[in-house]
Amino acid sequence: MPFRLSRGGPNVIAEVQRWQYFLLRIGIHQAGLIDGDFGMKTELATKFFQVQSGLTSNGKVNDQTLQKAQELGYTILPDDYYSAREGNSFPPEPNNLESPSNASRNAVFTCFKFRQRPRAQRPDAEAIVIKGSCDGSLSDWTAAKIIEIPMPQLKFARGFNGRVRCHKLAAPIIAQLFEAWERAELLHLIMSYEGCFVPRYKRNQAPPGAGGHGERKSADVSALSNHSFGSAFDINFSDNMLGQVPAFCGRRGSTRELVDAANELGVFWGGHFSTQDGMHFEISRVS
Ligand SMILES: [Zn+2]
Structure with missing residues (x-):
């Protein structure tokens, strides 16, 4: 199940950032800045994208919206992407590099x-x-x-x-x-x-x-x-x-x-x- 996003929804914030970056990258500047907050601007920008893509314009990043985005280079991450990177031990410390003396x-x-x-x-x-x-x-x-x-x-x-x-x-x-x-x-x-x-x-x-x-x-x-x-x-x-x-x-x-x-x-x-x-x-x- 892909990471769906909507205003007020149980969003993974990094996925909101990724969606905002995608909208900006394809020229939908209504998205404003990347802030991780799926607010009115992101909702409006999502509606713009949906209209542009011939989808129902409801402002929610649903499966149809994700599929259209994917055709434009948006990557659908695996479900366990974030859970596999949880906690303070991610990322591991490199063993061949340290702060310069x-x-x-x-x-x-x-x-x-x-x-x-x-x-x-x-x-x-x-x-x-x-x-x-x-x-x-x-x-x-x-x-x-x-x-x-x-x-x-x-x-x-x-x-x-x-x-x-x-x-x-x-x-x-x-x-x-x-x-x-x-x-x-x-x-x-x-x-x-x-x-x-x-x-x-x-x-x-x-x-x-x-x-x-x-x-x-x-x-x-x-x-x-x-x-x-x-x-x-x-x-x-x-x-x-x-x-x-x-x-x-x-x-x-x-x-x-x-x-x-x-x-x-x-x-x-x-x-x-x-x-x-x-x-x-x-x-x-x-x-
Ligand atoms: Zn610094």
Whole structure:
């Protein structure tokens, strides 16, 4: 029995997201944004689809509607798809990949000098200001290393402004990852995008004080976030906050199905940290 959907029905939220993504992908923009809520907009968009397909227009994703959608590339998942992926042990932790050490990320993405302004002058508690490269060859590390790339796969994600801003060595891997997610029909899982390059310490565990500090080198400071190197990005923040159990597979905003393809490309998932960070993906291997 396929996953049927309707307003007020016992819907699997990830299936609502998948249906909303399908409607948007075929150009029915009445669906609005991917939010996992089968509300009036999704119902209206479903009616549009039914009219367009010559079906009775009742706004319910029933068997006839699913069959028409299938003809347009919508996949009918097996009944046990979500139950087979339940709980916090899905997905399993990769055995050949780990979060990069400070030495390895500095070796790959190169060392930068940075300082921290007094608290009253910085946008958030962990923010830093990056200056030149540690070896003195670059006066502006950010200008030399950080680039912006288009990411068409994020066009339906809230908070996405058209470009991913990241390290130039991370860019091809991030682009490949979004392509892999698209091939695997997983883009409906990405509801929001919260950015990649953000110069800052790790959240809640960093040493910074109210006074800020003078110049330091990234190679000497392991408490910096990988976002400082432009080698990590965050998605679906509100359902996968730092220190919380990431949304389970099938629930709103779950990122768990995305992890397998990420690991294959050497990208580690924050949900596998001891302090879970399910929104976070970071490049751990550059080959
Ligand atoms: Zn992050």
